[in-house]
Every structure is written in C-alpha cells, then in structure tokens.
Amino acid sequence: MSPFKERAQILKKDPKLINYFFKRLFQSILVMLVVAFVSFSLFTFVGDPVNNMVGEETTSEEREQIREDLGLNDPIYVQFTTFVGNASKGNFGISYQLRRPVSELIAERLPATIELVIVSAFIALLFGTLLGVYTGINRKGFISDSILAVSLLGVSLPTFVIGILFIYLFSVILGVLPSFGRGEVVKLGYWTTGFLTISGLKAIILPSVTLSLFQMTYIIRLVRAEMMEILQTDYIKFAKARGIKQRSIYYNHALKNGLIPVITIAGINIGTLIAFSIITETVFQWPGMGFLFIQAVKFVDIPIMSAYLVFIAFVFVMINFIVDILYYFIDPRIRNKEEASSG
Amino acid sequence: MDKNSFFNRMLDSDVFFSFKKSPTAIISSLILFIILFSSIFAEIVSPYNPFDPKSLSLMDAFIPPSWSEGGETRFLLGTDGQGRDMLSTIIYGSRISLIVGFAAILFSAVFGVILGLTAGYFGGKYEMAVMRFADVQLTVPSILMALLVDGIARGLIPKNLHGEMAIYVLIFAIGISEWPQFARVSRGATLVEKNKDYVSASKIIGVGNLIIMFKHILPNILRPILVIGTIGLALAIIAESTLSFLGVGVPPTTPSLGTLIRIGDDFLFSGEWWITFFPAIFLVLLAFSINLLGDWMRDTLNPKLN
Numbered sequence: 001m002s003p004f005k006e007r008a009q010i011l012k013k014d015p016k017l018i019n020y021f022f023k024r025l026f027q028s029i030l031v032m033l034v035v036a037f038v039s040f041s042l043f044t045f046v047g048d049p050v051n052n053m054v055g056e057e058t059t060s061e062e063r064e065q066i067r068e069d070l071g072l073n074d075p076i077y078v079q080f081t082t083f084v085g086n087a088s089k090g091n092f093g094i095s096y097q098l099r100r101p102v103s104e105l106i107a108e109r110l111p112a113t114i115e116l117v118i119v120s121a122f123i124a125l126l127f128g129t130l131l132g133v134y135t136g137i138n139r140k141g142f143i144s145d146s147i148l149a150v151s152l153l154g155v156s157l158p159t160f161v162i163g164i165l166f167i168y169l170f171s172v173i174l175g176v177l178p179s180f181g182r183g184e185v186v187k188l189g190y191w192t193t194g195f196l197t198i199s200g201l202k203a204i205i206l207p208s209v210t211l212s213l214f215q216m217t218y219i220i221r222l223v224r225a226e227m228m229e230i231l232q233t234d235y236i237k238f239a240k241a242r243g244i245k246q247r248s249i250y251y252n253h254a255l256k257n258g259l260i261p262v263i264t265i266a267g268i269n270i271g272t273l274i275a276f277s278i279i280t281e282t283v284f285q286w287p288g289m290g291f292l293f294i295q296a297v298k299f300v301d302i303p304i305m306s307a308y309l310v311f312i313a314f315v316f317v318m319i320n321f322i323v324d325i326l327y328y329f330i331d332p333r334i335r336n337k338e339e340a341s342s343g
Numbered sequence: 344m345d346k347n348s349f350f351n352r353m354l355d356s357d358v359f360f361s362f363k364k365s366p367t368a369i370i371s372s373l374i375l376f377i378i379l380f381s382s383i384f385a386e387i388v389s390p391y392n393p394f395d396p397k398s399l400s401l402m403d404a405f406i407p408p409s410w411s412e413g414g415e416t417r418f419l420l421g422t423d424g425q426g427r428d429m430l431s432t433i434i435y436g437s438r439i440s441l442i443v444g445f446a447a448i449l450f451s452a453v454f455g456v457i458l459g460l461t462a463g464y465f466g467g468k469y470e471m472a473v474m475r476f477a478d479v480q481l482t483v484p485s486i487l488m489a490l491l492v493d494g495i496a497r498g499l500i501p502k503n504l505h506g507e508m509a510i511y512v513l514i515f516a517i518g519i520s521e522w523p524q525f526a527r528v529s530r531g532a533t534l535v536e537k538n539k540d541y542v543s544a545s546k547i548i549g550v551g552n553l554i555i556m557f558k559h560i561l562p563n564i565l566r567p568i569l570v571i572g573t574i575g576l577a578l579a580i581i582a583e584s585t586l587s588f589l590g591v592g593v594p595p596t597t598p599s600l601g602t603l604i605r606i607g608d609d610f611l612f613s614g615e616w617w618i619t620f621f622p623a624i625f626l627v628l629l630a631f632s633i634n635l636l637g638d639w640m641r642d643t644l645n646p647k648l649n
Contacts, residue, residue: 031479042495152638156631158581160588161623164604168611168620179612268482275487282589283608297494297591300502305494316482 024324028317035313039306040083092307097299102307111192113288117273119208124215132223151217163210163283178203180285207284226258267323271316361643368639371632382438389431399426408617421617433625439599443513444580450518455525463533464556477523488520506594517582521575528571532564566644573637577630600626
C-alpha cells in the first residue's frame with residue numbers, strides 16, 4: 001500500500017482536522033521521546049563517560065568527583081529529564097574525539113548537508129517526474145524500455161560506486177569537476193554557502209547528482225505506476241470519448257492527480273536523502289554532518305552519535321508531521337467528504 | 344525413472360516453464376551460479392590465496408590487468424598495492440559479502456516472519472503493536488538503521504574485539520534493518536490463509552496454535568517471502584558493501600567487496616583504476632543479477648504482489 005492510500009484510510013475514519021492534528025502531534029512527540037531515551041541510554045550505558053573524558057592518571061577520588069558533578073549518581077529518571085532539557089536546548093555535551101561542543105560541530109557542518117540535500121531533491125523530483133510521466137504515457141517503445149532498464153540498474157548500483165565512477169570519469173579522466181570538498185564558501189552570518197562562488201557551484205554538481213540518482217529511479221517508478229493507473233480510470237476514458245485532445249488529457253487531467261503522491265513522497269524523500277548523504281559525503285569528502293557522523297561511528301564518539309540520532313529523528317518526525325497535515329489539504333476527496341457530511 | 348520424483352515434478356512445473364521462457368532469468372541465474380560456485384570453492388577456483396603472506400611479494404604490487412601495457416598473464420586482473428592478485432581477492436571478497444548477505448537476510452527473514460505470522464494469526468493489540476513498530480522503522484531508511492545499530496554495537500563491544508566481532512555485528516545490524524518487510528508480507532499472507540477451511544478444520548480437531556502457524560500456514564505463505572527474500576538479499580549485499588566502504592564494516596584483514604573498493608579508491612588518482620574497478624563491477628553484477636532474478640520471481644511466483 002502506498003503512503004498515499006494509507007493516510008487516506010486514516011482520514012476516512014475520522015475526517016476532522018483538529019483530531020487528526022492532535023493525534024499526529026501526540027504520535028510525533030511519543031516517537032521523539034523514545035528516540036531521546038535510546039540516545040540517552042547510549043550516553044549512560046555504552047562505555048563509561050568519565051573514562052572518556054579524563055586521562056589515565058586521574059585518581060579514583062577525582063573520578064568520583066566528576067561523576068557527582070556530572071550528575072551521573074542521580075536516579076535515572078532525573079538524569080533523563082536533565083538530558084531531555086539539555087537536548088531541547090541543543091546541548092549534547094563535548095565530543096570525546098574532537099574535544100569540542102557537539103552543538104558547535106553540528107552547526108558548522110549543517111549548511112553543507114542542507115545545501116547538498118536541497119539540490120539533490122530538486123534534481124530527483126524534476127527529472128524523476130519528467131521521465132516517470134514519459135514512461136507512463138509511452139508504455140512501449142525503445143526509450144521507455146531503456147529508461148526502465150537503466151532505473152533497474154540504478155537500484156543495483158550502490159551510491160558509493162556511482163560516486164567513484166563519476167569521480168573517475170569527470171575528475172580523473174576529463175578533469176573538469178572537483179572530486180572533493182565544497183570549493184570556496186561564502187559566510188553569511190551563521191550560514192556558509194557554496195552557491196555564490198563558481199568553485200562552490202562546480203563542487204556541488206557531482207555529489208548532488210550522485211545522491212539524487214537513487215531517489216530519481218524511485219520517483220520514476222512511482223509516477224509511472226500512478227500515471228498508468230490514472231489513465232485506466234473512467235474520467236480519462238470519458239474525456240477521450242468526448243474528443244478532448246490527447247495532450248490535454250495527459251497534462252491537464254491525468255498529471256494533476258498523478259502528482260499528488262509525488263508531493264507526499266517529496267517530504268519522505270528529503271529524510272532519505274539526508275540519510276544517504278552520509279555515503280555521498282564520505283565519497284566526496286563533503287564537510288557535512290554525514291561525514292561527521294561516520295567518523296563518530298568509527299571512533300565510538302557517543303555524544304556526536306546520540307546528537308545525530310536525535311537530530312535525524314527530529315527531521316524525520318517533522319517531515320512526516322508536515323506531510324500528514326499537508327495531505328489533508330492536498331486531497332480534495334477527503335475535504336469534500338467532510339463538507340458534504342457537515343453541510 | 345519415477346514420474347513423481349521431486350526432480351521430474353520440478354521440470355514439469357509452471358515455474359520451470361516460465362524460467363525456460365525468460366532469457367533474463369536464465370542469464371542472471373547463470374551469473375549468480377558462477378559467482379556462488381567460485382566463492383564457495385574459492386580455495387580451488389582462485390589462482391592464488393591472497394591471504395597467505397608467503398605467496399605475496401611487494402615486487403608484484405600495482406601490476407595492471409593482463410591485457411593492458413605492463414600487465415602479466417599470471418595476474419589476469421592485475422594486482423593491488425600489496426601484490427595480491429585482484430581476481431583472487433575478489434573471489435575471496437565475494438565470499439565474505441555473500442556470507443554476510445545470506446546470514447543477514449536469513450536473520451531478518453526468521454525474525455520478521457515469526458513476528459508477522461504471529462501478528463496476523465493472533466491479531467488484536469499484539470498485531471497493532473508489531474505492525475506499528477514495523478511502520479515506524481520503515482520510515483527510517485534501512486542503511487541508516489544499519490549504521491546506527493552498527494555504531495551502538497561498536498560502543499558496547501570492547502575495542503580490542505572489534506575486528507573479530509565485526510562480521511557478526513554487520514549481520515545483526517543489516518538483519519535488524521530489514522525485518523519490517525518480512526513482517527508486513529507474512530502478516531498480509533497470514534490474514535488471507537487463516538480464514539481458509541484447512542485452518543478452521545485443524546482448529547476443530549484440536550491442533551495447537553504453534554503447529555497450525557508453522558506447519559500448516561507457513562508453507563502456504565512461503566512464495567511471497569521468497570520473493571521479498573531475494574530482493575532483500577541484493578539489498579543486504581549492497582548494505583554490507585556500503586558499510587564496509589564507509590569503514591565501519593569488515594576489517595581490511597578479511598576484506599569484502601566493499602572493503603576492496605574502499606582500498607582501491609585511494610589509488611584512483613594515481614591511475615591504478617583496476618584496484619577499485621573490478622571489485623565494483625563484480626559487486627554491481629552480483630546485485631544486478633539478484634535483482635533481475637527477484638523481478639522475474641515476483642512476476643512468476645506471485646502476480647498479486649505487483
């Protein structure tokens with residue numbers, strides 16, 4: 001079942017927006033609390049935080065003092081409340097390996113990841129929809145078959161292999177695009193952007209295309225399936241019978257409805273892109289959060305890992321929440337049903 | 344020969360008929376068979392044992408593939424920085440990749456099917472809890488889930504055991520990230536099966552729930568599980584190679600395909616392209632043929648699943 005139909009069913013049971021809103025909000029908060037608890041357990045039970053902070057020569061009295069100061073001797077629920085309080089202020093302690101506040105590290109790396117993800121999402125949505133519509137309308141034919149074959153190959157090609165191929169082709173052989181880093185960046189207050197320099201724009205091409213490919217194949221298949229389903233419906237057949245032009249049927253009647261699931265998918269898409277950016281960032285040594293996270297996993301740097309966990313959960317929950325709410329406004333069938341029943 | 348023997352029945356079946364008719368299925372299973380065979384019998388098939396320090400010589404390092412300039416016929420696909428024969432390391436590497444892939448998918452299949460089957464059979468609050476959990480996990484990309492589990496496991500295991508435990512950690516991490524698919528599919532199939540007459544009949548004559556579920560229902564829902572499992576195998580192999588490429592998978596002492604690609608990646612700029620290319624091509628070939636086979640199986644075994 002597609003996420004689209006799933007939500008439609010939930011809404012059919014209870015079409016009131018306010019109930020729906022609070023139900024979803026409550027679920028989101030619940031998920032965040034569970035994630036916070038996992039992240040907190042990481043801190044508390046994985047390794048000894050004191051051991052990770054002090055050197056070999058620290059005496060056991062000093063260690064005990066630090067434990068007391070950090071509140072590690074408090075009951076678990078007190079520690080957890082403190083943790084949630086600190087986390088909501090963005091305070092995740094100090095990285096074991098880099099010896100700097102985690103919040104600072106993340107703030108530094110965040111712009112790189114966000115820019116990469118936005119450009120990739122744009123590429124994936126644009127080309128995914130175009131190719132999906134094309135293959136949905138022209139079901140048979142050489143071009144459609146090749147697009148679908150390539151998209152199946154795309155699923156089998158791991159992201160990092162695509163990245164390496166691109167680097168070899170465009171950086172090593174042709175030497176036209178840089179293979180690592182963000183190029184020159186411009187500082188805008190807290191934000192650093194690569195969009196304003198030529199080297200920055202050049203640097204984002206390879207990583208963003210690499211990151212978008214997997215999502216693109218997914219969107220192609222989704223839009224294609226949706227278009228094919230819609231072209232079978234009665235209203236399209238009726239439009240054909242009325243003698244409306246082929247072009248108009250495809251692009252005015254069918255495409256509009258075919259795009260609804262794409263909009264819902266676009267949200268989830270961004271979450272997936274953030275996750276997959278870990279791989280792309282490693283291949284292209286892109287100084288973003290994924291790169292930071294993978295270093296943290298290698299060196300078991302718990303504060304960064306747990307902060308990343310909370311951050312990514314927050315992004316996912318927020319996106320899902322927004323998509324759920326948007327959904328209510330996008331699908332007129334649900335709205336009309338409510339109006340019909342109330343009026 | 345006995346007409347009803349298993350072999351004859353298989354040759355006579357619809358599945359085999361559709362297999363004969365599909366060139367993609369034949370080619371992909373042939374490729375798969377070659378890869379499986381050579382990795383199982385790596386000691387016999389591969390020209391060298393790349394992990395035997397005695398046979399290695401640094402004099403042999405960075406030899407290009409045999410057909411290009413400077414290549415030698417004794418190393419068909421060239422050698423890496425330590426003088427290891429590429430073909431042999433790939434064969435041994437694919438063995439590690441396949442072991443992790445199969446073990447991980449088996450783990451998640453057993454875990455997912457048990458949860459899905461019991462959820463579908465018993466229903467109620469238990470079913471809701473299991474499926475809700477699966478839904479929540481499905482919103483998280485499985486590669487991220489595997490990375491997080493991998494990271495947590497590394498934190499729990501003492502540092503000196505990381506190398507030894509790496510392969511088990513990987514199997515667990517990838518396995519746990521794929522179970523919701525199995526749970527969903529087996530629950531859906533169980534919901535259909537449990538209302539059939541044979542289940543009611545078994546209940547009436549007093550057969551226990553466990554036996555009904557695992558002896559009577561399970562064989563009837565195996566087809567969709569097999570399809571999911573095949574596609575899942577490709578995903579698991581890709582996940583393994585990705586984690587190893589990122590440097591949090593199997594250690595370089597027992598390299599998988601992903602580890603080999605990572606090692607070779609360092610030599611890309613100095614022109615030794617073959618060290619990273621051949622493992623990468625091999626990995627793609629492996630994943631692609633499994634995916635093609637999975638696609639064919641989905642069309643043949645379970646038309647409804649589309």
